[in-house]
Amino acid sequence: MRVFAAALATETNTFSPIAVDKRAFEASLYARPGEHPVTPTLCTAPITVGREVCAREGWLLIEGSASWADPAGLVARSTYEELRDEILGQLRAAMPVDGVVLGLHGAMVAQGYDDPEGDFLSRVRDIVGPDIVVCAELDPHSHLTRKRVAAADFFVAFKEFPHTDFVDRARDLWDIAVRAIKKEIAPVMSVFDCRMIDVFPTSKQPMRGFVDRLFALEKSTPGLLSLSVIHGFMAGDVPEMGTKVIAVTDNRAAEGAALAEKLGRELFDLRGTFMVSLVDEKAAVEAALAAPRGPVVIADVWDNPGGGTAGDATVVLAELIARGVTDVAVGTIWDPIAVQICMAAGEGAKIPLRFGAKSAPLTGDPIDKVVTVKRVVENAEMRFGESYAPFGDAAWISFDGIDVILNSTRAQSFDPSLFSAMGIDPQSRKILLIKSTNHFYDSFSKIAAEIIYCAAGKPYPNTPATTPYRKAPRDIWPMVENPWG
Structure with missing residues (x-):
């Protein structure tokens, strides 16, 4: 045959x-x-x-x-x-x-x-x-x-x-x-x-x-x-x-x-009962701070590159910065330009850097910080089950007690190896901020003391009843309550 x-x-x-x-x-x-x-x-x-x-x-x-x-x-x-x-x-x-x-x-x-x-x-x-x-x-x-x-x-x-x-x-x-x-x-x-x-x-x-x-x-x-x-x-x-x-x-x-x-x-x-409960960025950070131990995973569910968004939203990170939170690792923020700047500066360099929130409205504002380039990795990848997911050339930057991984190939946060591939021990941090709707759960749930699902900003059309569709059917739930009537 x-x-x-x-x-x-x-x-x-x-x-x-x-x-x-x-x-x-x-x-x-x-x-x-x-x-x-x-x-x-x-x-x-x-x-x-x-x-x-x-x-x-x-x-x-x-x-x-x-x-x-x-x-x-x-x-x-x-x-x-x-x-x-x-x-x-x-x-x-x-x-x-x-x-x-x-x-x-x-x-x-x-x-x-x-x-x-x-x-x-x-x-x-x-x-x-x-x-x-x-x-x-x-x-x-x-x-x-x-x-x-x-x-x-x-x-x-x-x-x-x-x-x-x-x-x-x-x-x-x-x-x-x-x-x-x-x-x-x-x-x-x-x-x-x-x-x-x-x-x-x-x-x-x-x-x-x-x-x-x-x-x-x-x-x-x-x-x-x-x-x-x-x-x-x-x-x-x-x-x-x-x-x-x-x-x-x-x-x-x-x-x-x-x-x-x-x-x-x-x-x-069973419609409307499947999705997990979501909180906004303020409630998410408050809950993470109140947790007795870490790591606490905050999943930025709607800025999910696995759903086609950029993965460069800064809404949750900005809230962490505003609250003065430390002992945080962020994986990842997509910013190929910032990665190039970090790679040119080299490991150990201390540089002013603007990163994030370049792709679309309602994703927050760019972050301006003086950062230390802790590590740069070419062609980085993480595990996803039996396979590997590339996230491209990447840079680990650090400022004010917060570590951020910047990546050049968009990828959602599938696995804690995202952090370890860059030299960060994910289990040593109190808070891990990741970008994924649910693919992260199988692997991150094995190390997380708590998982918080956060809906921050509006990078993804997540409310079908009000999404401005032009071609999708309008006679299905939740666009109408009873499509069988």
Whole structure:
């Protein structure tokens, strides 16, 4: 058997001012055929897992290119078309194939393309024809459009948020693909539109219990191959934004549809109860100061580069400075210019520096301080589960009892190794200020005495009822209270 695998992924915040071109992919991951590293990036696990599976089966894995850009704004049209056509050309050269297994994110938006993944999958289907297995792994923070459902045989999405299971779900994807290619099963997808948009962290109830039920149902329900919740991505202003449930069955479409609807209506009934409680920057700092011991993690949830923002907001840092708080480490503030200045000055230099709050309104004001450059690191990276996340050339600066990591490649704060990679012991600080909505939880919860979720400023469109969408549906919750009426 001959199976083709490739990856093309990013998450697009259509409200973000940060445009994405080919350089953004190259900064995060751009691997030509056969060049993908042993460890997967978030959306490229179908390639690394495919190597294991095809070796076991004695099949030929034909690798296409793998591209991943950290979330930001619209992808340049020419960049999307170049990366798309590169993979399509590789697929044509690989024909005939018995299957196509892809790593996608599902929330990419490019100039001129509201649904790049639907466009890409439709072109893949045109090349291989109607009888070849085409499937993909998706991030749940994606848009499940009718076009991509029509083009693919099945999708498997990560179940966990934080996405600690992307390798395990790639294995699920390949398990179904192998059985389908061997004609042992006939996968069909049933999709239910929940008519809502929400945030669903699995690190707390009620989503923790809901996802545990999905696992149990997969094991106990005859003919059920996979269940996925597409959370949706509220910062993507596209026509089919919203939460969906996917049931993949062995040729049992009606049973799959009934189960997807049952689960989807249960999710709708729990709407508004999933997200953690948030406090503003003043309450967050007050709570951190009151904590008897550290480290206390303050998560600046809406200035999250993993959601397409810049990661350069200074609202919480300014509050810490105003209160005279010390014993603080901040990871990170994105400021490539400040990093360049620090690298030129060198370790040990004491320099005046302006940093942060350059990208957009409502992210605070730049910070002006005389700082000591403690350390500079080229091509720094942190762990994220079984993979590594680059945060580029970086500088550790220190002033007034506060340590700040400045980075040149935007990345959310996945793991405490963000600090240790720069020479800072995160467990030695009373307060750690990080930028992430929930991906940080799995690793930081292991060292944190307390975690505070902070909503500061307005770098991210986090209130769908009042977000100025132009294309997204207006007949879903919370835009309307009862979309079923």
